[in-house]
Amino acid sequence: MSAKILKTAALTLPLTLLLSACATGAPAPGGSGNADAAPETVKIGVVGAGDPYWKTYVDAAADAGITVDLVDFSEYTQPNPALSAGELDLNQFQHIIYLATYNVQAGDDLVPIGSTAIYPLGLYSQKYDSVADIPAGETVAVPNDESNQARGLLVLQSAGLVKLKDGGSTLSTVADVLDGSKVKVEAMDAAFTATSLPDVAAAIINNDFVKDAGLSFDDAIATDDPSDPSAFPYINIFAARAEDADNPTYAKLVEIYQNTQAVLDGADEASGGTAEFVKTPAADLVTSLHDVEADIRDNQ
CATH class of the missing domain: 3.40.190.10 (Periplasmic binding protein-like II)
Structure with missing residues (x-):
């Protein structure tokens, strides 16, 4: 099944709200490293690692010279604290609003570094x-x-x-x-x-x-309707610690997800053909996150 692509230009954030491939010899995840250093394994927390497209993704990352270790969680409450504690390098399971709620409640500053899709509820x-x-x-x-x-x-x-x-x-x-x-x-x-x-x-x-x-x-x-402009805060994201927001290896992993058709087709199949894939600039995702966080604080 061909993955549907929802163009970012069609999305306008009503709440007052890709990355380029990493260069050869990019620093290892989480550190400055040097051009000859072998990349470290990148641990990514997900919910539902048994979906076949995740193996496709891991294989695509390996083809690009990046080893991905998927860490599966059974509950949504687990991956963000694990990321904050350094048990993960990234996670990919949540939308912007979920991350904003977590950040405000936990006093954390996790950030989105790339988009995946919007899914209807x-x-x-x-x-x-x-x-x-x-x-x-x-x-x-x-x-x-x-x-x-x-x-x-x-x-x-x-x-x-x-x-x-x-x-x-x-x-x-x-x-x-x-x-x-x-x-x-x-x-x-x-x-x-x-x-x-x-x-x-x-x-x-x-x-x-x-x-x-x-x-x-x-x-x-x-x-609900994932193509509605008001759905922007429900874009699912890769999240990282704030200090890793510009990590080029992590950016490459986002790009691999977004541009590997077999991954998109698998994710679309896993969603019953409901996924609306998006390539939203990370800066726009961060703006949305901060706007939602502000709304949450104002309503506390």
Whole structure:
């Protein structure tokens, strides 16, 4: 399946919000090094390393002379602290809003160094074939992390299941669900929304957990639109420690992901054909991150 490319020019950040190949003999990751030094292994934290495209990516990096060690995590809460602690060199699992939320809460300064894709967020049900079939008063599950919770609530609002205070935003929580909404909303760990399906009317399930739950992306009864300009803060990213933002080896790894068609095709297949790939300048990603961080602080 051919990967779809969403041109960066079509994206405009409403929140007041590639890198060139590394030169031969670039410094080893995390240090100045010298032109003759062998590159160190680069540890990249991901969620869902079992997806076949990651092996394709590791092989493509090896062809470019870079050894990649994928470190798999089962929960979204793990890769950022591991990166900050130096247990990883990079991670690639999150969008800008998730990173901004983590940075503000942890007092950290991790930064995006490259973009991958935007993925739609879906609502799934084992009991009902459409949103219209969900009776009033039923319960719907959403992820409990702030960024995906807000995005999930916006999906529910667009589907007519809830009404949110002030029309909702990227900072909405279940506390913003207004009385008179059609359904009740329960927040839980993103890894468990899929397993909650037998007990709730429907659940917002992050893409990483859809296939593990035996579901297809086509089973979603509602999704958001990743091509909407307001989706910019949901661009998924490679993240690094601030001091490594300009590391040329890491920049090369971003470029390999973005420009290796077999990787893009595999990532698109893993997403059920829903991925919208983007090549967004790192400076724009950082601007978006800082703007979202400022919004979060202003609303604390």
